Amino acid sequence: EDQVTQSPEALRLQEGESSSLNCSYTVSGLRGLFWYRQDPGKGPEFLFTLYSAGEEKEKERLKATLTKKESFLHITAPKPEDSATYLCAVRHTNSNSGYALNFGKGTSLLVTP
Amino acid sequence: ETGVTQTPRHLVMGMTNKKSLKCEQHLGHNAMYWYKQSAKKPLELMFVYSLEERVENNSVPSRFSPECPNSSHLFLHLHTLQPEDSALYLCASSQQEFRGYTFGSGTRLTVV
Numbered sequence: 001e002d003q004v005t006q007s008p009e010a011l012r013l014q015e016g017e018s019s020s021l022n023c024s025y026t027v028s029g030l031r032g033l034f035w036y037r038q039d040p041g042k043g044p045e046f047l048f049t050l051y052s053a054g055e056e057k058e059k060e061r062l063k064a065t066l067t068k069k070e071s072f073l074h075i076t077a078p079k080p081e082d083s084a085t086y087l088c089a090v091r092h093t094n095s096n097s098g099y100a101l102n103f104g105k106g107t108s109l110l111v112t113p
Numbered sequence: 114e115t116g117v118t119q120t121p122r123h124l125v126m127g128m129t130n131k132k133s134l135k136c137e138q139h140l141g142h143n144a145m146y147w148y149k150q151s152a153k154k155p156l157e158l159m160f161v162y163s164l165e166e167r168v169e170n171n172s173v174p175s176r177f178s179p180e181c182p183n184s185s186h187l188f189l190h191l192h193t194l195q196p197e198d199s200a201l202y203l204c205a206s207s208q209q210e211f212r213g214y215t216f217g218s219g220t221r222l223t224v225v
Contacts, residue, residue: 004155032211032213034213036216041218041219041221042218042219043117043119043203043205043216043217043218043219044156044203044214044216045216046213046214046215049212049213087156089156091211099144099146099161099163099168099169099207099211100158100161100169101156101158101213101214102155103155103156104155105153105154105155106155
């Protein structure tokens with residue numbers, strides 16, 4: 001069964017303490033892996049799309065990487081404003097319409113001063 | 114106004130009520146989606162509309178009825194809901210050349 005698993009479920013960091021979030025997937029025929037950030041009471045906000053193993057994308061303190069089985073979201077020297085839930089999603093060839101994304105449950109990140 | 118706008122932001126309804134959620138996108142996208150987000154669960158795809166035609170329906174109970182009158186507007190009509198339907202309902206849109214979704218802020222639905 002196709003599956004997207006995110007770990008850890010929750011992560012607490014001190015400001016400036018770098019870490020990584022993991023997203024592992026078992027879908028067939030990956031057509032894109034997406035990272036979103038979601039703040040409480042709001043919809044997910046797009047961060048990155050990765051399409052092939054070895055690809056990397058960066059934005060401010062965030063860097064996303066992709067292998068054939070997983071993706072990492074590296075957070076360098078985080079600040080309290082980076083606190084949010086980070087969602088991973090994949091698009092794959094088994095989707096009926098080609099438009100669907102399969103989401104993980106997310107990682108809830110809290111960065112304390 | 115830009116982006117994806119959902120109304121209302123919050124809705125409390127009884128199990129016998131009929132209500133509708135509205136979504137509007139100003140991005141020129143031609144696919145629109147309804148997702149359900151419940152605590153501790155992944156986002157669940159409910160419906161997909163591409164060029165105003167429903168192309169995916171993920172075994173959603175008939176008490177949820179979508180409507181897409183044009184490429185900019187999407188509705189979710191609700192009737193005789195159950196308490197377990199309480200959740201955040203998210204609307205999203207995307208381009209024909211798919212590059213991911215743009216989400217609205219969601220409607221927080223509580224069924225009492």
